[in-house]
Amino acid sequence: MSKVQLVQPDEEFEVQIDDSYFTLARVPADETTKMLRRHTKKRPGGQEEVDSLTFNREYRDRAIRSWREVDGDPPCTIDTKMRLPDSTWRQIQEYIGESNIDELRAKETSLKN
Numbered sequence: 001m002s003k004v005q006l007v008q009p010d011e012e013f014e015v016q017i018d019d020s021y022f023t024l025a026r027v028p029a030d031e032t033t034k035m036l037r038r039h040t041k042k043r044p045g046g047q048e049e050v051d052s053l054t055f056n057r058e059y060r061d062r063a064i065r066s067w068r069e070v071d072g073d074p075p076c077t078i079d080t081k082m083r084l085p086d087s088t089w090r091q092i093q094e095y096i097g098e099s100n101i102d103e104l105r106a107k108e109t110s111l112k113n
Contacts, residue, residue, distance in 0.1 A: 012065050017091050023065040026096050035059060057082060060089070063096055 014023050039055035040048050060081045067076050074080045084092075 015092075015095050017088055020088075021068040022092065023067065024092060024096055025063055025065050027059065027062050031062070032059070035062075060084075064092065 012023050012025050014021055016022075035055055035058050036050060039051045039058070041051060043049050057078055061078045064076070064081050064084075067073070069075065
């Protein structure tokens with residue numbers, strides 16, 4: 001049985017941030033790269049520029065699968081995901097980043113054995 005944990009397309013995990021519960025998903029590096037390419041435009045002079053707004057919309061929509069809705073909570077849509085406070089989004093990024101770091105550490109450990 002392999003000890004290396006790979007990011008699965010349908011993988012999800014739940015975290016609590018303050019009084020809210022979010023179902024999150026790690027985003028594989030190759031998928032992030034594809035998203036960046038989709039949202040990168042050539043500017044006059046040949047310079048490339050990422051459309052941060054459209055990239056962030058797609059990335060958040062992929063990373064945040066859902067949240068537990070309690071009476072009065074907004075539904076989990078792309079529009080409400082984009083309205084999350086920056087502090088909440090930073091915590092979400094830490095959770096999905098830690099998952100990716102854990103994956104990389106496991107892979108490095110297995111290669112040393």
